[in-house]
Amino acid sequence: MLSALGEEKMAKEHLRSLFEMQRPDGFVGHMNYWKRLWPGRVTDFLQLRPRDVLRLYKPHMSALVQPPIVAQAVLRVYRYSHDEAFLTEMLPKLKKYYKWLAENRDFEGEGLLSIITPFESGMDWKASYDPLLKYDRGKAGPLLFWKVLQVDAHNFFYNYNLQAIYRSNRFIVKDAAFNTVYAQNLEAMAELCRLAGDKDGPGFLEKAEQTEQSILRHMYDEQDAAFYDLHGHQFQKLRVRTGTIFFPVVLKSVPDEVCRNVLERHLLHKGSFHVPYPVPSLATDEPAFNPDGSLYIWRGPTWVVFNWFMQGYLQEKGYRQEANKLLMSVKRLITKSGFREYYNPFTGKGHGAEEFTWSGLVVDMINRQQEEGAKERGGSLNRQGSQPFCGGSSL
Known part of the structure; x- marks a missing residue:
């Protein structure tokens, strides 16, 4: 957004701030507490690692992630500014971050990342999670709040040990939008590596292709012409038609026929x-x-x-x-x-x-x-009716 407004300097400052507290292993939390050190809500409190609760006197991060769109953000800023020093500064941090995601949230090695709470999807109370939360009352109410709160309490008391949380299988969700963004950003990482002359670019492209193929294989439902979120160790579809059922059509590996079916069924008509x-x-x-x-x-x-x-x-x-x-x-x-x-x-x-x-x-x-x-108007491109x-x- 800032790059769209021409606010190059501010965009860089925001991105630097995001990575200021990056852990040595590459993790970046979805929320940084700089000045207001105490969480404002009980849900925020439970999204900290227990050991960080004892260190609320200094800046800290949450234990959660958000859709990993930051590589695209850095690429947009670079394309606007052509600042090679900024690219050189940010690329090692980005590589560590995406490596952490692949090693810690791709539990099955299929290229699909799992979230461990609804608050990680960027769509906090998304209705596709209701079946997994055993919430069957349709429109949301206080009971849904407590069911989601129980998920965060579960993770907190597991000390955010990701392997233990995965084994417990309480809330392991592969969100269609989250993984679409992940695939796009793996491609962005490959491009950033190319621009920086970094040899790791092909590896990111391979990961992107794996993620795209897994999205198509596991998330797509031919009968419903929809890409569904998945849950559990067996990749079970959460058959609720949220606004993300058509997100994966933007990916290169999705066949033409699938794209047409999804968009014509749900968006264009x-x-x-x-x-x-x-x-x-x-x-x-x-x-x-x-x-x-x-x-x-x-x-x-x-x-x-x-x-x-x-x-x-x-x-x-x-x-x-x-x-x-x-x-x-x-x-x-x-x-x-x-x-x-x-x-x-x-x-x-x-x-x-x-x-x-x-x-x-x-x-x-x-x-x-x-x-x-x-x-x-310049005659360089005319895409009307293109295939x-x-x-x-x-x-």
């Missing part, structure tokens, strides 16, 4: 994701669907990040009209309700935090559209 303000975070006919503001987010409302994620892909593949609809939806939402955390997909009413940064992704979406238009349907995203 009328169906359970067809609303006035797309893209809803949950299919409208799922029992858990709630389009309004709630403590339990990601269970129906529209988040701008979904539109941003898919717009780049649709635009690149020649679906300019559909890509433009996603951009226009975001513009209408912001005009109506401002830069909010999320929005009602039927009315456009804003909910959650105000002046929320993610909604500022509209700037990047506008830049993409303008860049694509400039290419076409094949699939391939790499421009994210």
